[in-house]
Amino acid sequence: MITVTINGKKITLQKPVTILEAAKIAGIKIPTLCHHEMIKAYGGCRLCLVEIEGVPRLQTACSQPVADGLIVLTETERVIEARKAVLEFLLINHPLDCPICDKAGECTLQNLVIKYGPAAGRFAEGKRKYLENYEDPLIVRNMERCILCAKCVRMCDDVQGASAIAITNRGAKSYVEPFSGGRFNCEYCGNCLTVCPTGAILSKMHKHIYRPWLIEKEVETVCSFCGVGCSMILQIRGNSIIRNIPKTNKLNSELLCNKGRFGYDYINNSNRLNTPLIKKDGQLQPATWEEALTYTANKLKEIKEEKGSEAIAGIISGRCTNEEAYVFQKFFRLALRSNNIDSSAGFAYAPAQKFLEKIFGQGVTANSIHGISNSDGIFVIGGDPAFVNPVLGLQIRSAYKKCIPVITVGYADGLRNFSSCQFVPNPLTETALLAALVSEIRDKKTLSGERPAFEEIINKVQRLTPRDISDTCAIALDELNEALAILSDMTNPSIIIGRDIVQTMNGHINLMLLAALVYLLNGRVYLMSELPNEQGLLDMGCQPDMLPSGRPLAIETFRRRCEEIFGAEIPSKPGLTFVEIIDAAFYGKIKALFVQGENVLFSLPNIEYVRNAIENLEFLVVQDIFLTETARIADVVLPGLSWAEKNGSYTNLERKIQFTKKAVDGHGMEQWKAIAELSKILGFDMNYSSEADIFSEIAKVSLLYKNLTTKDIIAGDCIWPYKGEPLRHDTHIGWLEVPDILPLMKKPEIGKIYCYKDACLFYAENSSRYSSALQSISPAPYVKISNALADRLSISTGDYVNVSTENRNITLLAKRDPHLPENIALIANLDDKGIFNIINWKLNHVIKTPILDGNEVIIKKIGGNNNPS
Amino acid sequence: MEKVLLKNIHNPLSADIDEYIKIGGYNSIYKAFEMTSAAVIDEVKISGLRGRGGAGFPTAMKWLFAAADPQKPKYLLCNADEGEPGTFKDRVILEKNPHLLIEGIVISAYAIGAEYGYIYLRGEYPNARDILVKAIKQAYEKNYLGDNIINKGVRFHLQVHCGAGAYICGEETALIESIEGKRGQPRIKPPFPVNNGLSLKPTVVNNVETLSNIPYIIEIGGDTYSKIGSPESPGIKLFSVSGHVKKPGVYELPMGTTLKEIIYNHCGGIRDDKKLKAIIPGGVSAPVVTPDKIDCQMDFVNLSKVGSMFGSGAVIVFDETVDIVKVCLRVAKFFEHESCGKCTPCREGVSWMRAIIERISSSYGLPEDLNLLMEVSNNISGKTLCALGDGASISVQSFIKNFRNEFEEKLRK
Secondary structure (H helix, E strand, O other), X not given: OEEEEEOOXXXXXXXXOEHHHHHHHOOXXXXXXXXXXOOOOOOOOOOOEEEEOOOOOOEEOOOOEOOOOOEEEOOOHHHHHHHHHHHHHHHHOOOOOHHHOOOOOOOHHHHHHHXXXXXXXXXXOOOXXXXXXXXXXXXXXXXXXXXXXXXXXXXXXXXXXXXXXXXXXXXXXXXXXXXXXXXXXXXXXXXXXXXXXXXXXXXXXXXXXXXXXXXXXXXXEEOOOOOOOOEXXXXXXXXXXXXXXXXXXXXXXXXXXXXXXXXXXXXXXXXXXXXXXXXXXXXXXXXXXXXXXXXXHHHHHHHHHHHOHHHEEEEEOOOOOXXXXXXXXXXXXXXXXXXXXXXXXXXXXXXXXXXXXXXXOOOOOOOOHHHHHHOXXXXXXXXXXXXXXXXXXXXXXXXXXXXXOEEEEOXXXXXXXXXXXXXOOOOOOHHHHHHHHHXXXXXXXXXXXXXXXXXXXXXXXXXXXXXXXXXXXXXXXXXXXXXXXXXXXXXXXXXXXXXXXXXXXXXXXXXXXXXXXXXXXXXXXXXXXXXXXXXXXXXXXXXXXXXOOOEEOOOHHHHHHHHHHHOOOOOOOOOOOHXXXXXXXXXXXXXXXXXXXXXXXXXXXXXXHHHHXXXXXXXXXXXXXXXXXXXXXXXXXXXXXXXXXXXXEEEOOOOEEEEEOOOOOOOOOOXXXXXXXXXXXXXXXXXXXXXXXXXXXXXXXXXXXXXXXHHHHHOOOOEOOOOOOOOOOOOOOOOOOOOOOHHHXXXXXXXXXXXXXXXXXXXXXXXXXXXXXXXXXXXXXXXEEEHHHXXXXXXXOOOEEEEEOOOOEEEEEEEEEOOOOOOEEEEOXXXXXOHHHOOOOEEEOOOOEEEOOOOEEEEEEOOOOOOOO | OOOOOOOOOOOOOOOOHHHHHHOOOOHHHHHHHHOOHHHHHHHHHHHOOEOOOOOXXXXXXXXXXXXXXXXXXXXXXXXXXXXXXXXXXXXXXXXXXXXXXXXXXXXXXHHHOOOEEEEEEOOOOHHHHHHHHHHHHHHHHOOOOEEEEOOOOEEEEEEEEEOOOOHHHHOHHHHHHHHXXXXXXXXXXXOOHHHHOHHHOOEEEEEHHHHHHHHHHHHHOHHHHHOOOOOOOOOEEEEEEEEOEOOOEEEEXXXXXXXXXXXXXXXXXXXXXXXXXXXXXOOOOOOXXXXXXXXXXXOHHHHHHOOOOOOOOEEEEEEOOOOHHHHHHHHHHHHHHHOOOOOHHHHHHHHHHHHHHHHHXXXXXXXXXXXXXXXXXXXXXOOOOOHHHHHHHHHHHHHHHHOHHHXXXXXXX
């Protein structure tokens, strides 16, 4: 117990903190400019100088730890004189351009000068001059206003881990600059903007627009980009979002990523849909809502009657809210009587979760993101969390900095400097690697006996040693042994699983082996989620075989319960998954497709095939905010509202429910409202007055959300299990098969190059394509190839290459990458020159996911004379 | 008195290990390794040795703190970033007597239990670098460095790390940052390097001259050593004397030798027998003194009694021809150039002081400038992160206090 006296006030503390923190507890404010809770103390600005009894020199409160019996004075004449002196020093070179500075009104320096009074203006020399730097598309630097608190630099180094900026030069000539010079070569998280206390680092997006006192309202909401669901505050003037700032909370602290911070401008894109469109004479033409809805309803009715309910399918986007998803599935199941409902969550997130929940019970993936940095080890596979779920990625980086071991399997650029071991196995050999990890760890550890049936399965996994697989996987034996040693030491690691390990030929086996790993290491599972509400879609029953609350359609008691509440019968036959729907459309089995928010012609490979399938439909309705590639070939297009224009809730990957709130008005109709209207015309009434109305029904129907009120969610921390116990413990693993691993241990043929999707930091599926901010930093379509391959084909970074598969090819810019194996090429899915334009997919019949691995490509330098084999 | 630190330096081969061994070099290692490490620290404690880099912190106390810390590994860093204007004593040791330094480092490392060490060498000393690298190689060959030094099971590895021309890297925490590959800026203290230094492990940073005294202390014993020179701060000291004396250079003398003796006996008096005007007794961070202080003994205690500072023992002598305001400007320019920019008062204040002095010096000053200068310098003093700002402030103030009339003269023009 430590007792300190600050300004005569006695404070008792449990553990030693700094004087600044102790003062904060006591409600005493000490001014600071260079201090930030998230960053290590710096002691640079010297504003927090305080007097300590018995210490002749003034001490900085931000760095000085308290000791028992310390007597501190923070408001003496000497202290105030020191603060004034420091402020005078800061001002001598600071321009007095507050009237045109965007920071005015929320500038810490300005506020302090107002508090302590301006200096007499004794500085007769000319101020430091720097030109404002506009070279970057998103961030403006005004180094005249910089007070060199270095918060931006420390944020970038210590928290973001990007280390993109630094203080350049020395003494009074210092300034902050990116290492790359004019334009930033960074992750564009913009967290430097958050911490800058003056107007030195500004966002170009609201330059000369933002005035804090002209902000009319602030709306607390959730980011619409990925499954982390960062909280943010939208600042509104008129009907526009002027700025977007992070909210301080446990989930994302004060952090955002590039998409969350800058990407919101897609809602202002001039290509937004304003009015419904109906295809007449092969052309989409404006129509009234009434026309469009009646036409749609009649058409759906006609197909339902003529071809049967099974000929109708619905695809919803992971960007839709829980309320929309709930109404969507209800419309399909009850009004159209079809279970053909799925979303892109069905590609990997849903199958992975279902698979793991069948073994471990419901809620196995509901683990707090915040907890990652407190685990004793991290295992990442199947994607780059630092790019897919950036704020989750920061937890991994922060863990690594705390010396927690991180093992990354697969190419993950964002964790390159934050992994104890990182290896990219040979294409198609991940299963062999996982099997070896499982078998080795199994032999090292004693099984707990907690789940005997699953242990039996684990015991059946073939014995494979690192030596057996080292050559196949092309991973050095000592690296494998090192990783194994590190893994075996973990007792409660975070195991973070991405799409890429699921969407493979052996996806189901990989999941089984990962489950074994989770069991052996007592791990906590996190599934990377590329969209904000993939989890919500699952919980709402937007799956062909699941009802709301993630209960299988096959469980009759629950189905009956729902039917009672709905007052209508639910078809009992499971529907088709996303990929099955496409196949069925191709073969003419699906006649009508209703797409809400998804761009089918963008999110699946083999776009040509998908296009043929879609064009084969009799009737296509697209409800979206943009005229996407899919909408362009639709029969009816219904304009929806964007995430900022409607109320709703998202459930993030850790199963935290959060509200998104309406911030501005939009031109479309709420997606659920349009569907309810359609339903009404079709004879099934859904009378909801608002999103809250829908939510209360969800709380009634769903066992997961039982008795959950909007109040609970607004109060925050609405995390799994919401009220009481998780629901399904009834795990049975009779269906699990232990495959023969040996036949899977095929080494890829020498000389073949396999292409995979590259996770691009500035790009998040469809909507980022409509954000001009993200477009301005997004790279041109590219292919990443290894240095070895590039050398062999004499390709340099910046050369154009031709990348071709069996029958398609695209021209891309080449990027050399020293960390890639020679037989892997990475291509992002950017616009019409993305990887999905050239590769094919097959269906994994066990978990119904598209198989995206094993796509061979041939790379040729354009104008060059070479042969890759 | 026989030279200790400058022993054998006139031998052109003095930097060679064989020459050093010939005159009894590396004997103290054998003696020290027979003692316990605690006994070595004790001997240094009895000797009364204080740091020769400028701050004069008792060496043994630093060692005791680091030795008591249970964390491993420990580091011993030799501060060879000799950048204080007027100071050039370490250079003589580095270039002429590197093995004395290495011997001192090995004994000190043994005392504190350090297994790794760096000599942080001033970037502007390229010759010293070559000599040191060679000397370290020789020491490894003769088993005075390595995993099993003189087969006594003592492990210590030493490496040279070159600075890149920043004065601030002579500050121990900035020096550590620099070795870690970061921008050379001082850290906040606490924590102190003795507990959380290089890579946050216990680290002792000692000056070249301090470490070079260690073999001699071990050889003659702490008690005998403590009888040399001033009783309060005993020992032998290198004085770098520059400026307007007939024989500038590095002089090895006992602590407590008076300024008068140094200037008139050892350096042959003022150049051209002009009148003495001012003396900076301890490098430019030390306040300037007037000729009436010439009988002051040069040691940590007596110089502070006359309002100055012993510092690194760098005596800069100015004769009557010197324009004191220009000297003051030169000093201010130095500090402005070397301020790292981390803390506000030093970054902004020192550059402001320079601007005012520049104005006064070029006779464009305003009547209130002298007061303003004093106020600005007061506003720096005591508020900075490290001692650089304080040094600049104290130094400028001393020029005004001692030579106010010369400043006023400029203002009248």
